Amino acid sequence: MRRLIVAATAALTVLGGAASAQESIKIGYIDPLSGGGASVGEGGLKTFQYLADELNAKGGILGHKVEIVPLDNKTNPQESLVQAQKAVDAGVHYITQGNGSSVGAALEDFVTKHNSRNPGKEVLYFNYAAVDPSMTNEKCSYWHFRWDANSDIKMEALTNYMKGQPSIKKVYLINMDYSFGQSVRAAARKMLGEKRSDIQVVGDELHPMLKVTDFSPYIAKIKAAGADTVVTGNWGQDFALLLKAAADAGLKVNWYTYYAGGAGGPTAIKQTGLENQVFQISEGVPNSGNKAAMDFEKDFRAKTGISVWYPRAVNEMRMFKAAAEKANSIDPVKVAAALEGMKFDVFDGGEGFMRKDDHQFFQPIYISSFGSLADKAKEPFDEENTGWGWHIVSKIDTAQTMLPTTCNMKRP
Amino acid sequence: MAELIVISTLNGVLFGMLLFLLSSGLTVIFSMMGVLNFAHASFYMLGAFFGYQLTRWIGFWPALVIAPLLVGVVGMGVERYGLRNTHKHGHVAELLLTFGLAFAIEEIVSMIWGKSPVDYRVPAVLDFPAFTVFSTNYPAYKIFMLVVSVVIFIALLVTLKRTRVGLIVQAALTHPSMVGHLGHNVGRVFMLVFGVGSALAGLAGVIAGPSLVTQSDMAAYLGPILFVVIVFGGLGSLPGAFIASLLIGLIQTFAVALNGSLASVFGPLDPSLGPSPLTDIWNVTIAQIAPILPYLLLVLVLIFRPMGLLGTRES
Amino acid sequence: MTAAIQVNAVEKSFGNVQIIRDLNLSVAKGERHAIIGPNGAGKSTTFNLISGHIKPTSGEIRLNGEVTSGLRPFEINRRGLSRSFQVTNVFARMTVWENVRCAVLWATGHRYAFWKNVDSLPEVKQRTAQILDDIHLSHRRDVPAGLLTYAEQRELEIGITIAGGASVIMLDEPTAGMSHAETERAVALIRRLTEGRTLVIVEHDMSVVFGLADRISVLVYGHIIASGTPEEIRGNPKVKEAYLGEEVD
């Protein structure tokens, strides 16, 4: 009976939506599509386009087709604002962005100002990867929703894992010298101190971002400090070069990373041969064991040629649909209200929720390591054709990732 | 302490030689033609990608020879059909031409090989630790890079100072019209020199590619530092570039090794002062600013000795 | 009366090579003084030393009694000395009018002014027009200097040199490369324009030298071997031996 009603409603919406179906929901995808960050941005775009296709194949959202509008921001905050304005002018009410906290902060500020100055033309900012904690703390905005765990949450999860690893005794922190790297470093020091006061932080390095060509001197310092574990938020070439220098010098430590799986990362790890020594904190793993997720992964790889690097994007789009249906509207104001506090079964299984206080999504977090895959049936997915893949070392439940917020949310 | 000094010196020399490998071609072109080639790092990138592609097809060692030659041919083409026509409009125009070229090459490379890093690996023959100092391994490949750098330095020096070709090149630099009147085709000499300079960049790319990250934005990362090297060493001076590379390599490496900041020397500031530029400066470590030290050096050198360390002229 | 230019025991070396040895020269105010000498004698170097283009290794140079050795060229220029160049040295992309006007600006006291419209400065306009008239280039006033004929560029060179109204004018081979007719015209021009000023001239053309100069100094190997009136120089045996004997005009 209930099914029938659902079907009938669906049919009605399709019929009723026929008129409005011409009006698609445009999501402005603002990320680098040219220049240095383009490899990452293109991966994200493919992901969102795939997700839009998936939604549209099932009738879209409330009968509206979902359309991704790619906007190239060259990883430049100013350019992002130009693109955001362009998108808004073209009738876009939802923008999504992930790469670069500086861009994220600029966009968050943009939507807040835009919405207060243009009531009735609200825009929502769905953040799928900008992890600066300030965006859901002191700078928080009602119009911003973040599906990625911020860097403090990831550190909370990581340190909760590390506190159960007695072999970790001496930790070295090396990070890129910008806000993300700094928050990784600060959070690591604070949380390790609270949870495992016996762990010694033997080094704490910040190096300029994307300027170092030779990491050997840093490796020499890590070695001299006698570290057994390195925690790093490095990504891109700063990660690859760091790892290469370590392998060259024969440094044997465990690497706890945020973005080892980013474009080029797996290739670098395979090159250095550091099997099962590089760990990653993420909200999803291709070899998660969750059937639905793994089927999705398989189809996604077949269609796009890349792996699902953004399970959070999947959560974002599916939850968007759920919220719109809950509000029975695609009006951004109503969708925003529906999203607040919403609970949602996440991509890799388990429950997450969008905290009302700060619009931060909380979800289970995984620690995985990179190496050869023993059981191809259970763990079928490798990365970047290296033959190696991620396998889960530990799962940290949603409750273990909760952190308080300083957000003083201003509601319209 | 001894460990730190020995290892830092070794690392500094290795890094410095990589810098020299990259900047030698730039210096040769500049000393000869007075052209600051902004696209030099792009030629280096072309070398790396050609090297990568050829390694997949025919192996590393043939690639080591062929890829630089290909880059040299590209360079000669640029000189023949681009720079030569621009020469009459002055050095600024030449420089801007290479500026535009750098943009185009980056995009072309990313069109062909994509924007992600490619899997360009150290050849198996050289993939072993050459020796170990204080339990730190030094891979054979790095030693290979060092040897190539030194060989190139000596070969260039000998060619420029001791051979007829070198004499013509040197003379064409100071008195182009005279050399022209003596029956040498200055145009062809220029083209050849530009080709050789580009080929050197290409060679650097083939060799540095596996050790660094071979990606379409690799040129943008290394471009500015190369200018620092050749300006610091003295525009157009090969020994200057050699010394500058070593110095910059050592300075950067030692700076990284040092943890000192003003706070660690004079004690932390009173926290009640709150965040200010002073606290920022107070707490920044030498290691943190290591990679921007070369630029500081560049500015200081240009202010106090505009011809650079061993240079003889200003522009 | 103090001399316009007084050079006392000046030496100049480039590395190990001594170009100027114990150079002594005195040019009285209002005098037309020519410096002659064989090629490579150091005439241009002497010019460069006096005008501040290069600094002497030792010795002293005075302009109107004031020590100027060690000063920068513009400082010397502001004290009333202006020079021309052997190789044409004008502002190639600017028009003839602009070339001369730039040379007028400092002397008329406008200096680095960025609050005045350069086109509405009557005295600048008048003086520039006058000089253009004097050097017979009024009809070419809007032509970029780089596009002038060689002789015109030489005339412009003289125009720029005298435009500032300096009391001491130094001309470095002003007629070099000119035809006979052009030379005659240039000499008349120089004579007229330097009326009442001190003139120092380097020249190879002896007819120009002997027709124009009140006094002549002969420079050989960086040293002045004789100084005097044209008649004295003609009759000087040292000059005959060292210079006229070798390079008879």
Next chain:
Amino acid sequence: MTNAPTPSLAAAKQESSGALGFYGVWLLAAAALVVLPLVFSSGGSLTSFSLIGIAIIFALSYNILLGQTGLLSFGHAVQYGLGGFLAVHVMNAAASHNWPIPLPVIPLVGGIGGMAFALLVGWVMTKRAGTVFAMISLGIGELVASSSLILRSVFGGESGITTDRTSLMPLFGWTFGPQIQVYYLIAFWVLVSAIAMYALTRTPLGRICNAVRDNPERVEFIGYDPHVVRYLAYMFAGFFAGIAGGLTAINFEIANSAYLGAMQSGFVLFSTFIGGTAYFFGPILGAILVTYLQLGLTSVTSVWQLYFGVIFIGIVMFAPGGIAGILMKHRPLIRAGTLGTVIPSYLVAAIPTLAFALGIILTIETVARFSGGDPINLLGIPFVATAPTTWAAAAVLVVGGFLVARITWRRVADAWDRAATVARDRGYLA
């Protein structure tokens, strides 16, 4: 503005009748700035106009260095960015202390910021021109950009410092929240700055800058210290760059380290050079074109950077005078009345040239989209990147276009020579 060439062949002839034309041009520009948003009223075009306006001031300020004084700078964004930062700080301070500073004077604050930095470092920087200056500017640019990430309390790290332009004292009821009000604010400053910078070229200092550009050695012998001249030029350039930076800060309500970076410095060099450095209005054309391309090209093609590079190379090689240079080359012909004899040959040459250009575009897009992407839409005709017919079409256009274009351009050159000879005879061409 077209009567503002530096080496004007006929400035004097115009002088008497020029005054009216001179004010006329500026009045016309002012009217155009007022009317523009009424004609193109969509939000998108307002944003574009605002950005173009800022780019114009920035490029004009750069040309004080490159075109007027002959200084090639690779770090002009430093003054622009610092002006932006100072503007943001003053805006925030004014908002929190309730200072009675209306928003329209904020760009002036930016200008002072840019000038103050130039004042500070300019003296040692401008000691020498040429390569030394270029390299010092590169070094200073890198240093300041890097330091901006270290001095977090001033520059706010890489996320920068935000501000709210509406929080300042409203002026005549304008809060400057809506983009249209910001547009008019920018337009006002564009006009004021452009007039000021044009006036600067007509002052004794402006003329001496040209002299320093042409021949710094000779300048020393007409009483000027070229070092002082360069220093002053550098300060003025810094001032106007700072104004542009202040306007950017107002427009985006944020200042971050990207303002100071090499990208910005390169962008302004591009604009100025493409527009043409020899004429005052050149950078204006360049700024309009480059900003427009930057906004437009990115949504049309993913390889916009390649087109930028190709356009730039083309300009450097074939028209080093930039767009303004091309236009001004025709001026003597127009005056002599012989332009008409050239135009037919242009029209003939345009066809194969266009074909050649289309062929290049098709080739580039074919390569770019070979491994996937939408079909190429060229003049409404769809081309599939993987289809051999597309390759053939590209090859025919490139090779055929090139060969035919070469012949037709020779004819243009002949026609030009004839027209120029006539113009020379009539006294309009030296």
